[in-house]
Amino acid sequence: MTTTIADADAGTEARRRPGTLRRERIGHLVQHHGALMVLAVTVLLGAVAFDSFTTPQNAANIVVSSSFLAIVAIGMTFVIISGGIDLSVGSSFVLAGVLAAYGSRYGLLVALLLPLTVCGAIGLLQGLIVARTGMAPFIVTLAGLLGMRGLMLAVSGEGANTYLVQNGAFSALGQTSLLGLTVPVWITLGLVLLGGVLLQRTGFGQNIYAIGGSEEAAVLMGVPVTRVKVIVYLISGLLAGLAGALNAARLSSGVTILGAGMELDVIAAVVIGGTLLTGGAGGLTGTMAGALLLGVIQSLINQIGVLTSSFQQVVSGAFLALVVVMQRILHRAQRLS
Amino acid sequence: MATAVLEARGISKGFPGVLALDDVSFRLDAGQVHALVGENGAGKSTLIKVITGVYRPDRGTLLLRDEPVTFDHPLAAQRAGISTIYQEVNLVPQMSLAHNLLLGREPRSRLGVIDTTQLYAEAERVMTRYGIRTDVRRPLRSFGMGTQQMVALARAVSIEARVVIMDEPTSALEPREVDTLFGVIADLRSEGISVIYVSHRLDELYRICDRVTVLRDGRVAHDGPLDELARVELVARMLGRDPAEIRRDGATRFTGEHTTTAGEPLVEARSVSRRPVLRDVSVQVRPGEVVGLGGLLGAGRSETAKAIAGALPVDAGTVTVAGQQVRRGSPAAAIRAGVSLVPEDRKAEGIVPTLSVRDNIALAALPQLSRSGVVSDARIDRIVDSFMRRLRIKAASPYQKVSELSGGNQQKVLLARSLATGAKVLLLDEPTRGIDVGAKAEVQALIDELAAEGLGVLLISSDLEELVEGADRVVVLRDGAVAGELSGDQVTEEAIMATIAATGETDG
Amino acid sequence: MAELAAAPHVWGGRARLLTWLQEYGVYASVLALLLFNVVFTPHFLEVANFRTQLIQVAPVVITSLGMALVIGTEGIDLSVGAVMALASAMVVLYLGYGAPVAIVAALIAGAAAGAAGGALVAYVGVQPIVATLALLVGVRGLANVLVPQLTEFRNPTLITLGSQSVLGLPLVVIIAAALTVLVAFLVKRTTFGRQLVAVGGNRAASRLSGLPVRRVLITVYIISGLLAAVAGVLATSRLQASDPTSLGLLMELSAITAVVVGGTPLTGGRVRVLGTVMGALLIQLLQATLIKHNLPQSWTQMVQAVIILAAVYAARGRRA
């Protein structure tokens, strides 16, 4: 790769030492793949400490169970890069599961379309409110969290009815394995690729970064801010809905007690992945590493075994703090060099 | 008469407590460069924002080639062929220079996705045309204000436009870049594209503008061809004063003579270094002295000031105030020692937009204005009142939000904030940038006055005239190192330019 | 342009209504809800009812005050509910040494938790939401480790704290009111208060103006932890038991809602103390209304969503 070094004759830039650029590159790498590195270290430590940690089955379990969180986190990454936040995803997830299970009695198509339509519509509505009224996304989606949970309870008879999936094709969507990994995992991978291209390689993606970086500037640069924001929340709603539906397919039922507090896990995954909550920066590979890291931490805590349930919580809190502190330190080291 | 490219008829626009535009009419002809001038807060930026759909006018109509139009979004104006550089640089700091430059017009590959290789190549090509060769992948915020301004300019011009509006495009540019800009404007004019040009620098107006509209207090005070209007007349129209009075006062308000006590320097930076922007910079300021800091964009002037103010950690070197070494990296310590910085980027580092004018002025001096942690409103009122009067800050009331003031008045608020701390040394980074002629003169007079009172001033300015007339001594920086120092009769525009241009023999 | 300051015609009726709503939207919403209840809810206009609502809202008010300060600095504190639980655990743990010692221990624990979060934010530069999320998980776990299950106590001093009235006013309500006044004073009249909003409004500018940015930040989180601990102690004394598993669960969301409904923007730079109290009252009143009218849970949640949106819409900031 060629690097253009500031031309001293032009007098516009201070001369930069060649070493700086390389160090900057490394720093860049560390910052953007900090989560990946922390993940690698954690897995390594786990492998050394526990025999049963690196068995293929355990690895597959972690990947499969992380995939639902990961799908939701893709949407959340979009929202957070745009400078917003979506607290409603947990409720979307559980509502979608109930709707998918209910819809499955009318066939595969309804089982998929019903939750996607409803969650997409609510995502759209939230996006419209955020973009049009300028209300804080935190509050709008907090209302979404409450409202959708209410809707879920209403649909399921105050939580008393658990609909069972009654469509083989739909169940297969959640349970069939290809090359050792279930369909949702492959869907996750596909979505990451698609989302990555959307973010990095399309005008729409660039607009998201611009809005998150400075909404005022984006408006003045002619970015269709309202439309982009609406679409971002729509995407988040759709992906949370999709994840919920796939999860229902995996569990073969519309479980009503899921999803509480899921939004916080999802946000944690995104932020551990290096996406800034202030918006304008971040990406999907980090998010995926963040989602996996959460799964790995859980698994490690289980491996330790002797911890009481309360102590498990202390450890996972400490772990979370450790991860973000490590990331900050890496980030700082890069800036200082 | 040919049809106007753009016309505004009877535009009024009010903000809480202020009528920013009052029945303003404005007409732009094809291929003309039309100056829009007026004091700070006269309503220039507001008019531009109304024209480009950022604000909806309360009354009045907008016509584009005689067709009535309403833009309810800047995008709509852009689509109609109106391209704008807004006053405060409005780009996305975290995005790369290239992405900022080409946002919305990124080159696509055959698959329809953005072709990044081509994107960077294209951006490099464009920037080279504007005399800037640099790594366009770096985030925009890592560039100086000048470069950022050039990006905004290149961006605005490269959009297919019939009208290009420039709100104070040169305030962050140095002479060479201004020349580049004027070359661009000349090209535009020859292509029949119209330009609305806002600036407080009168020389520039006379160099390139055909017509001028003067705004005063939200109303049109004058409209006509520029070459028929003498300089003093123009200033008189802007200020609403008698031309004869203006004629007496001269170009800048500096008297040029300070009685510098030869004694101990008030502040002294010794061999300050910070990779990669500063190398071995030494500057000292004595009481009653105005020391100019000259150099091109990115020469490291702002960094020097920040290093002295404790806002930038340094790798090597020391800063002493009145013989006492200042603890590194703490603006608080610097302020306590009597050194106060008025930063260059007032939006990002200066004002606190959510607070009132009053709270902004009192901010840095709070410890002095309170007793055991409880603020004294009486004392704040007194100090705010006196500074608002002394600096003639135009605000509806001290309780108006500072973000609602015009750029020039915001600058004065920051100056007041520094002065309120009772600083012995002021570090002024482009203190007259974006300030109208009247206010500029006031600020300059104030600098003189402060120096006369025994304060030391470090003055950073891209306006050579200002440096020459205002400073007793000028330290010239190049590439983050001192390239030379001029004092006494040596301080001339030519000498400064020569020092800047001298090939690196001073580098050793 | 000062002479134009009084130009009234640009400041028409609609705009005035909007500003009024923005400033007083919460008050209007509370009033509307009160009116609704007076008309439609039996036994609403009784002293006992107002006592109940005020007592129940007191801990929410107290935590919201701390939250408002944190949000004023452009931060957020998700750990308040967990800190309440920690305080609750500390109280019963040290009750053997007498109520005053136990309460002080609880407050110290709250401040310490706040300091931990604050240090992550101010000195390490971790984003507030993640720093306090880690705390939320860890601190509740810690509280549970200290007191593994609901533990009742019979200490008369502590029980009195939760049930005593002075001049007809419940002690908890008096404490909440006193803390409100204190925090309002802090925001309006002290250097710290001014610095806090400045830090929230523009951190770079605050630093350049010589403000002790980090100290302000960590202090704000300590205060938030301290206030959450006070709320935890009061809630514990009212429950007459320490229940670290469920005490203060989801309190962070209630507090944030109260603050935002009260007109403090999440973008920082501004703190509205009285608005926050009103926000808390609005939520309390809303929940009470829904319970008293015996709506099913599904309805309760959907109605809450709509009312919160409406209240924040009314109080939202004008856009440029």
Added chain:
Amino acid sequence: KSEDSGDTPAPAGSAGQQVVQSAGATGPTCTLQSFGGQKFDLKKDVVGFSQSEKEANPFRIAETKSIKDEAAKLGIVNLRVTNAQSQFSKQISDVQQLIAQGAKLLVIAPLNSDGWEPVLKQAAEKKIPIITVDRKINAQPCTDYLTFIGSDFYEQGKRAADQMMQALGGQGEVAILLGAPGNNVTTDRTKGFKDRIQEKAPGITISFEQTGEFTREKGQQVTEQLIQSRPGTKGIYAENDEMALGAVTALKGAGKSPGQVKIVSVDGTRAAVRGIVDGWLSAVVESNPRFGPLAFSTTQKFLEGEGIPATVIISDQEYTTANAKESLGNAY
């Protein structure tokens, strides 16, 4: 430490031991052969126990302790315990992880009855017997899982209704403090109670039902609203003991005297039974959490080739004013 109750802990022996209902063992029986599993060594092989909620309430504490104690007593050395912290997704991955660790027997206290497909599938592939305790899994016994040991929540609701009818003399307004919404336990205990009232006591009207989320604090808060705005309420049915005790605190705070409002609840914790002795509660229907002995003895029988019934319903006790004092030792 704390000023906890002065009660002496229940003797570890037989007090409160679960008893299988005489008619409780129902359905066709299942043997090692019909299940298709392989014999394993209970003492040496990995045994997994997946707990659903944090051991922070008496029920869960007693449940986990009972499993662990019994395992220790029988010399089961490889017991792995996980806790789902009330997150269903976590419980699924917990159990999957237990399987990955080579568990030969799974004892599961499910957080939810539905949604066990992925776990059942993995267990079935390896023919791992699953015993679910306290809550049922909606699946095929003997094929998907081995058996269920626990109480009948619907029945508990009915018995609570009987107690309420008795306490109120068949007349009056009753409020229900519901458990957490969406929970099977809530659903069954509500349905059982309502069905019985409708069937047996037309004089009782259920005028109020709001969730107290199974916690004392919420129970107290909801009751405070209830007694203020509906002073005519004569009885409160709390779907667990914690909410009942919260209601007691609320009643005390409102200046009511013991027995003025009749409270019936389900669980049988020590504090609640003491509430009966003090006169605040009318009755408590027991839900016995001590599953250890029964779970392992069932497994042993299964390994020895005996037939195991599809459901093993335990007979729960009742605490009333008549027996509360002497049965206090049985409460957990």
